[in-house]
Amino acid sequence: MTTETRANDVASYATAVRAALADLPVEEQTALLEDLEDHLAEIAAEADGTLVERLGPSETYGAELRAAYGAVHGQGGRRALPLQAMVASMAVRLRQAGWYRDVRAFVPSLRPAWWVLRGYLVVLLLTAMFSSGFNVRPIPNPFRSSGLLQLIATIIAIVISVRLGQRSRPRNHAVRLVGILGNTAIALLAIPILHSMSTTPFQDSAPVSDATPSFPGAYAGGGVTNIYPYSRDGKTLVDVLLYDQDGRPLVVDARGAGLTTAYPTGADGQPITNAYPQSQRQFDGTPIVRPRVAIPPWPSPSPSASPSP
Amino acid sequence: MDVDNSQLLKGVLDLAVLAVLGEKDSYGYDVVRRLRDQGLDSVGDASVYGTLRRLYQAGALNSYVVPSDEGPHRKYYGLNDRGRKTLDQSAKAWTSLSGALNKLLNGRSHKG
Numbered sequence: 001m002t003t004e005t006r007a008n009d010v011a012s013y014a015t016a017v018r019a020a021l022a023d024l025p026v027e028e029q030t031a032l033l034e035d036l037e038d039h040l041a042e043i044a045a046e047a048d049g050t051l052v053e054r055l056g057p058s059e060t061y062g063a064e065l066r067a068a069y070g071a072v073h074g075q076g077g078r079r080a081l082p083l084q085a086m087v088a089s090m091a092v093r094l095r096q097a098g099w100y101r102d103v104r105a106f107v108p109s110l111r112p113a114w115w116v117l118r119g120y121l122v123v124l125l126l127t128a129m130f131s132s133g134f135n136v137r138p139i140p141n142p143f144r145s146s147g148l149l150q151l152i153a154t155i156i157a158i159v160i161s162v163r164l165g166q167r168s169r170p171r172n173h174a175v176r177l178v179g180i181l182g183n184t185a186i187a188l189l190a191i192p193i194l195h196s197m198s199t200t201p202f203q204d205s206a207p208v209s210d211a212t213p214s215f216p217g218a219y220a221g222g223g224v225t226n227i228y229p230y231s232r233d234g235k236t237l238v239d240v241l242l243y244d245q246d247g248r249p250l251v252v253d254a255r256g257a258g259l260t261t262a263y264p265t266g267a268d269g270q271p272i273t274n275a276y277p278q279s280q281r282q283f284d285g286t287p288i289v290r291p292r293v294a295i296p297p298w299p300s301p302s303p304s305a306s307p308s309p
Numbered sequence: 310m311d312v313d314n315s316q317l318l319k320g321v322l323d324l325a326v327l328a329v330l331g332e333k334d335s336y337g338y339d340v341v342r343r344l345r346d347q348g349l350d351s352v353g354d355a356s357v358y359g360t361l362r363r364l365y366q367a368g369a370l371n372s373y374v375v376p377s378d379e380g381p382h383r384k385y386y387g388l389n390d391r392g393r394k395t396l397d398q399s400a401k402a403w404t405s406l407s408g409a410l411n412k413l414l415n416g417r418s419h420k421g
Contacts, residue, residue, distance in 0.1 A: 031366050032359065035384050039337045039358050042383060046338055061355045068322070068359025 020062030022089030119158030249274035
């Protein structure tokens with residue numbers, strides 16, 4: 001028998017035995033079956049043949065085990081409820097599953113990542129508490145004193161958190177419980193903060209005009225934020241309606257350049273978004289002034305160009 | 310094996326396992342083998358393993374793992390003070406009980 005088939009044989013036999021004893025109280029199962037796999041592996045290594053051939057059916061083995069172990073605990077002991085037994089047996093099956101073992105082996109390697117995240121989240125929580133939950137940003141603005149403070153605190157918290165994580169696990173049950181509860185609390189409390197977090201960094205108190213909707217229509221690209229129409233003879237035109245080749249209103253994106261636009265409102269209450277030039281202001285309220293333009297000289301009308309009837 | 314017989318063997322098995330471990334520390338399968346070598350042919354592996362676990366839980370044994378180059382690591386069991394005390398008491402009880410039983414059974418066979 002190869003090492004691999006032997007290991008599989010041990011694993012499946014052990015699973016079956018555990019399933020046969022799944023109705024025992026969980027603590028007794030642990031005490032009794034703690035090193036069952038090791039024991040079965042010893043037997044498997046001693047001679048050839050499957051464990052079923054050498055030990056008999058797993059149910060019988062389980063029953064014998066129960067009888068041998070039950071002298072102290074058996075009859076009077078607290079029996080597991082059917083549901084408890086079912087859950088226990090499911091847990092046992094899960095523990096035997098290959099993918100579960102892979103996941104279990106992998107997850108501990110993520111511990112340092114959690115230590116770092118934990119330090120970051122603690123400072124985030126404190127910041128949210130002291131700034132009454134507003135304007136908490138994923139990365140604090142280092143150019144503001146409060147943001148700089150938050151950054152430094154985050155670094156210190158991460159160092160402390162990692163140091164705590166690197167310490168060997170406390171043996172004391174109460175201490176461990178406090179640790180587990182603390183970690184869980186940090187993770188749970190951080191969820192609403194992360195949810196409400198503003199994701200536009202470094203724009204403190206910027207009145208990003210939520211009132212400026214994005215309009216349907218064809219956008220004039222290339223950094224065009226406004227259009228100034230003139231007549232042939234250089235006179236300024238106002239409220240000129242522009243449309244593209246498909247008849248869609250031609251609109252410009254001035255928000256990207258940090259401008260707010262006041263649109264005229266039509267009789268139907270809808271903003272007219274393609275009337276040019278548009279009245280725009282900077283964020284600080286400064287109105288945008290019309291640029292100087294050079295009107296090209298038109299050719300003087302020639303007799304042949306304007307035939308008279 | 311009916312219940313009475315298994316109950317009987319259970320009491321004996323505790324003593325047998327303690328006696329085997331009293332000679333020298335052993336791992337599970339080695340205990341089984343040594344019991345069978347001593348003539349307890351019908352002793353089941355599960356019974357021995359269950360007994361070892363029970364004695365360990367009752368605080369009569371200590372255990373330690375011995376790494377092995379070939380094959381699995383082995384969990385050795387050995388008697389601690391409590392285990393040795395239990396072995397002594399049980400051995401005395403067994404000697405007097407078996408002596409009494411032997412007399413009874415001998416008397417029966419003489420009659421028969």
